[in-house]
Each structure stands twice: as structure tokens, then as C-alpha cells.
Amino acid sequence: MILSRALRPQLGRRGDAAPRLSVGFLLLKRFTLSAFANFIDVLRLAADEGDRSRPIRCQWRVISADLSAVYSSCGIAIRPHELIGNLNRFDYIVVVGGLIDDQMQWIDEQLDGNLRQAAALGIPLVGLCTGSFILHRAGLMDGYRCCVSWFHDSDFLRRFDGLKPVSNQIFVVDRDRLTCSGGASTAHLAAFLVERHLGKAPAAKSLRIMMFDEAAAAESPQPAICLDVPVRDQIVKKALLLMQQHLDVPLSIEQIAAHMQINKRRIERRFRLALKMSPLEAYTQIRLEHARHLLAETGKPVAAIAAESGYCDSSHLGRLFQRRYGVTPREFRSGRQALMK
Template identity: 40%
Template sequence: MCTRSIESAADTGGKIRFGIVLLPNFTLTAFSGFVDLLRLASDEGDMSRPVRCSWTVVGPSLVPVRASCGIQITPWTTYEEGESFDYVVVVGGLLHSGPSAGEATLQFIRAAARTSATLVGICTGAFALMRAGVMDGYRTCVSWFHYWDFLERFPRAEERNLVADRLFVIDGRRITCSGGRASIDVAAAILLRHVEATIVQKALRILLVDDAQKGNAPQPYPPGLEPATHPKVRRAILLMEQHVGGPLSLAELARRLDVSARQLERLFLAETGKSPNAYGRQIRIRTAAWLLTSSDGTVADIATSCGFSDASHLGREFRKEFGESPHAYRVARTQSRTAASVQV
């Protein structure tokens, strides 16, 4: 695999070439959002020709790669037969459901890092870049949801270089992205290096995106996470969000944060006015309320998925929070939503 200089490609009017690596269980939204913006910005009209840039899906073999949703995509070529690329984009997805990047993929990433190519990690693609050893000294952006997964897998990583409160980070020839819709923003930021802004804006409008977000735009945190919150409290809340179905004890939270249980309690009271246990309970109650109005799950199933022992337990806690039973809450919100849709 070889690469050409990005600057020379742009200066000579040549195509900007993207090599896209799909990891097992990759996120389809992240991949399709990135590629679709390239497609729309690459040509005029509705032709979808690779005029301004081109993209190739590469892999260790031509065996189809399964996305997390079950759709399979076959690489167009192998690493050995791949053409030259200006950007090597690694798209990740699920972390805990099977094999991740194989040794051939890691070697491909390392080879790209020795050239002038820019490496792009989308979603958990950043984990593969870390495994390949090509992120030393670079800032790495991950989703807030995968913050602790990252630190657990890479304990020697410098925490000061880990960014979990921004959509994406561009650091020299390394670009990492939190995933999801932010993949469109990353594609826009890359294209703005090489083509006119009006072309990129047109592509965004076709995708019904008002405007691309900048890298310093904040990730959409779950309820309760505010930028001014103490870092230890913010991380504890992230852990609570990640373990809604199996709540961590106060002792385990404190251990993971490297503080004492008493210190964590003091921080929570100062920042939120609640104890860690009370705050965690509120997160689980709010999650249950959301599931009651956005899913068809039974109250018993929702109770289990939100860390309550049974439907009765959820019912007691729900009445304390909302003054009504889960069933009444679901019926009232469903009727309200139906009435609003009829009026429209």
C-alpha cells in the first residue's frame, strides 16, 4: 500500500483518495454518513461520479464484513492490491461482540502511518489505531459512552490526550471521531481542506444537515452531565449510564475512579445535591420512563433492563418520582402523543 502527498493531490487538482477499512460489527450509520458526503461533494448534479474524490473499501480479503445491524459489505480490494490513498479511514462499531481488527489490518494501519497518509478513526476505529500503536503523542477522540472502555483497554494511554466531550479531533495527520452523525461532520471538515465550501454546503443540504458541526462542538451527553461538573462526578455518571441494567455499588464506583467512597459522596453532594446512589436511581428511573414511551417492552422487562428487581420494585420507585404508576405514565403519554398527531 502506498500513499501520495495530500498537498500535491490538492495542488494538482487530482482526486482525494480515501481507503476505507470496515472492522467487524462496524456501525453502518457512521460508514454511510461519511461515504455519502464524499459522494455528494464529489460530482455535480445527481451523477454520484468520483470526480473530486474517490473511495475504496479495502480489507484483508474479499470476505464480506458484517455491520452491527447485520448488513454485510464486501471489500472491493485487498490491502496488498489497494491503490494509493490520501486518507485511510477505519470505521469501528461494537466492542464486545466478537473479533475486532485482525493482525493484517493492524499491519496495514502501521504501514499507512509510515507514509504521508492521514489516518482517520471513526467510532471505535480509534481503538484499532491505538492497538496498531500509531496514536502516541496524538489526541484521541472517543464517545463518552466508550471512555472507560478505552482506559481499561489501554491503561498506558495518557488520559490528558483522551477527548470524550467533543465530536471529533483533528491532530495533524490523525483524525478521530466519536461516531454516529459526527462522521458526516468529519467528512465535511476533511473536504473543506480540498474543495470549495459551497460544494460541501450543498452536499450537507442534500443530506438535510443544516450545517456541519465543528470539532469543538460538544457531544450530546445524557441528562445530568454538564460541562462544569467535576471530572470525577462526570465520569461516575458516565459509568452509571453504561451500567443501567446492573448498577455498580458505591464502592465499585469509587474504586474505578480512584477515590474513596466518602470523597465521591462529598463530590456528588456538592455538584448535584444528591448522593451517588440517589443520582444513579434517578438515571435508572428516567431511562425506564423513556423506555415506557419509546418501546413496547413490558413493565417487567423494562424493570429488569433498568436494574430493578421486578415490576413492583420499579412501580414503587416510579411513583416516588412521577406520582403515578408506570402503566398510567405510559397510557397518558401515548394518548397525548396520539392527540398531538391527530391535530397535525
């Protein structure tokens, strides 16, 4: 793979006294604070000895068009360091997304123009959380693989018809576009960049201080399993993730095996060893847990919940739901509502 200027380890490009890794952050309206904080803390801890936080080996700046405070989705405000200015001073431009509806309704032509300028200058672009949606909106992801959280997979497909997101791993590096599913996985993407530019030891040190056992590879599956037991088998994790991404139109086990390019019998054996159940039993459990969540947290009709959970009608859902939980969907919802009064 040919690396762009920033994906190559830096050897004093700005002079020996300059940081070897410089990152500019663009925070979108109602961005996700954890995605931003995890990423920037890896840079902070790698930049100096111990945790003294001096920007010696790494430098990070929050940039914007007008220096107005940007509010995160939890209400915490971040005030930018400086105006956008000359983007060539950065090795990467990182776009931190957040609440998807706000972001897609809030069109900022100046922001999109800045991103296109960075791309024209050959500066790699990083999309954290729903930041990848903004990169797509700006027309900067055509022909690139793009990592999207399993939680936003359907939103992505609905808004970007014809594009295929990658939602079964924590981040994707495709030439000069780096995208990440958000949350804790942003720390692992930041560690990937630190290792590229500063070496493995600073990256490992940052993660250890942040209480991560070790760096996770890009291909690590997103932790989105609706089961009450811990799962360590990577094949089982990826199969479960595929199941969770296809609830309304369930895949057959043969289709899951084909997607993963492994033998169906191998999947079945791994499920028996890891979960003491078949893939089909696990799939049923995930779909019923999803239905139970919708019954508890939404006012959707039972028929609509049945359809979203991959059942042909409410009667089919009702039989399986009662067999597992001892009550019908309507009885479950009524009981929840009585407790809330």
C-alpha cells in the first residue's frame, strides 16, 4: 500500500524541534464528547514523558471558522484554539461527529469547502463517529471504504444510497481516509496513528494509562452483542454482529458463513464451544431481546416491532416471546407501564 504524506512515519518534516504528529480537530454541532476525548488523550499521553501533557512529540489544535464555542451532545462546550487558516500545518484533519439528525440537517458549505481543500492538499481526513457522514456529504468518500457504527448502519444506507459501509470492525484505514465507529474505538485509531509516527512504545503507553489492555486491530469486531454472556471468540463475535445488523430481514446461517468466507459447520462448532447454543438459537435470542427493548423503550405497535425484529406478524413474535419470557409482548408492556406509574 502506498502511504500518503501523513501515513508515512515523520522524520523531522517540520524540523527537529517540531512535533512529529500534528492534528487539527473540527468539532461538529452536538459532537460526541467521548469520541473526541479518547482520541485526543492518546495524543496527549504519547506526546510527553509520563502524563505531563506537554505537546512535544504530538500537537493537537481545535480549529473553526469563528472561534465560537461548540456544544457536545451532552451539553459540554469546547472553545476552539484557533481559526482554520493554513491547513498544511497539520498531518491530519479529524472531523468529530455526533447526533446524526442534527448533523445532516445542519449544512455548512464553509466546512465542506475546508474539507475539500484539505483533501486537495493531500492531507488525510479522519471521520470519528458520524464524522464519516459529513465526509460523504462533502463528496470525499467516493471509492473509499468507510467504517460506521453498527448502531447507525441503517441510517447510513438510507442517507447514502448505493454506498456500502463497513460496520463489523472498529475502524477502517483506506489510503488517506480513516474512519472510526466512535466511542472507545477512537482511542485505538489514535494509537494506530501514534504508532505510525512515533513508534509502538508511545502508543502502548497511552493505552495502558487509559486502562486499555492493549491496542485493538482495525479488524476487531464492534462490541454490539445483545447476549448476557461474555464472548471472546472473534469468529462468534463477527457472526453475532452480522446477526444484529440484519434483524428485520434475518440472514440464514449459510449466508452468514458465506459473508465471513468460512464453513458453516465451523461457525456452528464455534458457537457450541463459546455459547453452548447453535447460531440459530443465538440469532433468535438477539431478535427477541431487540423486540423486548422496543416494547420497553418505545410506543411502537407490536406489529411494527415484530417486523423490525424479523417476524412475519405479531402472532409469530408473541408465541416465541411468551416461550422465552413467560408473558406476551402486550403483557410485558402493560407490566412495564404499571411499574412506571
